[in-house]
Amino acid sequence: MGRYLLRFAGLGYLAVLLVVPVGLVFWRTFEHGLSAPWHAVMTHDARHAFWLTILIALVAVPANTVFGVALALAIVRRRFPGKGIVNAVVDLPLALSPVVIGLALLLLYGRLGWFGPFLDRHGIQIVFALPGMILATIFVSLPFVVREVVPVLREIGTEQEQAASTLGASGFQTLVRITLPAIRWAIAYGVVLTTARCLGEFGAVSVVSGRLAGKTDTLTLYVQDQFESFDLTGAYAASVLLALLAIATLVAMNVFRPKEEIR
Amino acid sequence: MSIVVRDITKRFGAFTALEGVSLEVPTGSLTALLGPSGSGKSTLLRVVAGLEQPDAGEVLIADEDVTEAAPQRRGVGFVFQHYAAFKHLTVYENVAFGLRIRHRPRAEIAERVGELLRLVQLEGFAKRYPAQLSGGQRQRMGLARALAVDPKVLLLDEPFGALDARVRKELRAWLRRLHDETHTTTVIVTHDQEEAMEVADRVALMNAGRIEQVGSPRELYELPANEFVMSFVGPVNRDGDAFIRPHDIELRTEPNGATREAMVERLVHLGFEVRVELVRDDGTRLSAQVTREEVAALELEDGQIVYVRAVRQTTFTP
Numbered sequence: 001m002g003r004y005l006l007r008f009a010g011l012g013y014l015a016v017l018l019v020v021p022v023g024l025v026f027w028r029t030f031e032h033g034l035s036a037p038w039h040a041v042m043t044h045d046a047r048h049a050f051w052l053t054i055l056i057a058l059v060a061v062p063a064n065t066v067f068g069v070a071l072a073l074a075i076v077r078r079r080f081p082g083k084g085i086v087n088a089v090v091d092l093p094l095a096l097s098p099v100v101i102g103l104a105l106l107l108l109y110g111r112l113g114w115f116g117p118f119l120d121r122h123g124i125q126i127v128f129a130l131p132g133m134i135l136a137t138i139f140v141s142l143p144f145v146v147r148e149v150v151p152v153l154r155e156i157g158t159e160q161e162q163a164a165s166t167l168g169a170s171g172f173q174t175l176v177r178i179t180l181p182a183i184r185w186a187i188a189y190g191v192v193l194t195t196a197r198c199l200g201e202f203g204a205v206s207v208v209s210g211r212l213a214g215k216t217d218t219l220t221l222y223v224q225d226q227f228e229s230f231d232l233t234g235a236y237a238a239s240v241l242l243a244l245l246a247i248a249t250l251v252a253m254n255v256f257r258p259k260e261e262i263r
Numbered sequence: 264m265s266i267v268v269r270d271i272t273k274r275f276g277a278f279t280a281l282e283g284v285s286l287e288v289p290t291g292s293l294t295a296l297l298g299p300s301g302s303g304k305s306t307l308l309r310v311v312a313g314l315e316q317p318d319a320g321e322v323l324i325a326d327e328d329v330t331e332a333a334p335q336r337r338g339v340g341f342v343f344q345h346y347a348a349f350k351h352l353t354v355y356e357n358v359a360f361g362l363r364i365r366h367r368p369r370a371e372i373a374e375r376v377g378e379l380l381r382l383v384q385l386e387g388f389a390k391r392y393p394a395q396l397s398g399g400q401r402q403r404m405g406l407a408r409a410l411a412v413d414p415k416v417l418l419l420d421e422p423f424g425a426l427d428a429r430v431r432k433e434l435r436a437w438l439r440r441l442h443d444e445t446h447t448t449t450v451i452v453t454h455d456q457e458e459a460m461e462v463a464d465r466v467a468l469m470n471a472g473r474i475e476q477v478g479s480p481r482e483l484y485e486l487p488a489n490e491f492v493m494s495f496v497g498p499v500n501r502d503g504d505a506f507i508r509p510h511d512i513e514l515r516t517e518p519n520g521a522t523r524e525a526m527v528e529r530l531v532h533l534g535f536e537v538r539v540e541l542v543r544d545d546g547t548r549l550s551a552q553v554t555r556e557e558v559a560a561l562e563l564e565d566g567q568i569v570y571v572r573a574v575r576q577t578t579f580t581p
Binding site for chain 2 (some may be wrong): 140159167168178
């Protein structure tokens with residue numbers, strides 16, 4: 001009896017907080033048929049926002065994956081001065097509000113920022129352009145791969161790596177053949193979380209993008225733009241697109257994951 | 264191929280794991296590094312393999328100075344206590360690992376792995392993953408993996424320590440037979456004196472980062488260099504300054520002048536042998552080992568008064 005009650009409470013909590021609101025967005029989008037939302041997402045600005053979001057994720061996710069795995073290896077396997085500080089700083093993007101991160105980038109790369117005059121002289125635009133948005137997205141989605149990989153690296157220990165080295169494997173061969181396969185599901189999960197975070201990023205990107213429709217609007221920014229200009233159909237349709245991207249990410253991971261490893 | 268270790272010192276922070284240790288392992292021998300936990304035996308083995316860097320001293324494998332060489336350049340086969348199996352690879356792939364690193368032709372790898380799996384009696388298990396094997400099977404896979412690359416020396420770090428007593432005994436005998444066939448220079452680390460005596464032809468007994476004595480199992484047992492060796496390689500009674508092995512205590516029902524009176528406190532039947540726990544009139548406790556027949560002949564029972572004499576005893580002059 002108690003077991004059912006607990007299960008009911010758990011499902012109810014999820015339903016009220018997650019399923020109902022998201023379901024409502026879907027229902028609102030499609031309540032008058034497919035035609036209106038289809039046209040809404042096929043406008044120039046919506047399509048541009050969609051591809052910009054994808055492009056930013058395609059740069060930020062690989063960058064954070066490579067950097068995240070390297071950082072996790074350094075934190076777990078190496079001893080270096082300031083390791084404790086590095087370990088703490090990795091979590092900074094989780095603790096800091098994205099708006100603050102956006103402002104920080106503005107102060108650094110903006111026209112009046114530290115590097116502003118230098119960048120200006122060389123005709124490089126970072127803020128209010130794609131590079132700034134990519135930087136902001138990398139910043140906010142940095143911790144996920146590191147945080148997924150670190151505990152798994154600790155758990156597998158160094159014995160397998162030592163065994164590989166006695167069998168003739170170089171450091172690089174050991175990394176590729178032993179360490180990376182051993183942590184592959186942690187990396188995969190970290191990539192999914194990073195991707196979700198990149199697609200959904202709003203605050204930091206909003207500060208550094210300048211929000212030029214059809215130029216520096218990502219999907220999340222586009223949703224808010226449409227909402228503010230009373231184009232509810234456009235806002236809902238773009239929201240559904242965002243949700244579908246997130247679902248696709250999750251499905252992709254489960255497809256690539258072999259059956260025997262699901263326990 | 265021989266191993267020579269000269270004046271190795273290794274510290275971990277304030278703890279000195281090895282203090283000026285020197286040892287020679289002759290070609291083709293099976294040497295045991297025996298000692299209590301914390302005596303430095305595993306550290307010494309890891310220094311030989313290159314998994315630990317010594318603070319001082321040198322290591323020679325097959326007359327070549329490898330002190331500065333990385334583990335992958337030393338040509339050692341290493342077997343870990345907790346198997347260190349590559350969990351994401353099958354048994355076949357685990358054993359083939361070293362050969363694949365060396366880019367051997369596929370057919371040669373298949374032949375060699377098949378041969379080794381037969382040798383370690385895992386023929387039917389090639390496609391399994393380590394998680395689907397028992398502890399004993401995993402360790403045999405570990406041995407096959409280490410042997411696959413034809414190592415100059417085979418190093419085993421408490422290889423049977425994580426296994427239950429019966430499997431441990433089986434694998435021990437099997438390792439000895441394997442060594443008699445291959446004659447690979449082998450060093451095995453163990454804290455179990457029985458294991459060392461049974462499997463090795465030479466034993467180096469370690470204590471607190473130093474080697475106390477090196478010799479054949481029989482030498483260590485019969486001619487121990489000091490008190491530590493005497494009491495580590497077998498059960499021992501202490502009578503003042505003298506050390507007496509339990510089987511060197513003679514029991515009689517009548518005094519003969521050289522004997523002393525003692526009371527049988529308990530009889531422990533261990534199959535063919537019986538351990539007689541005695542307490543002398545001065546309160547000294549002794550433990551004697553006799554055969555079942557002797558117990559019957561003497562009609563020993565708990566609480567009985569007997570007369571004891573040390574047939575052989577050893578004293579060490581400090």
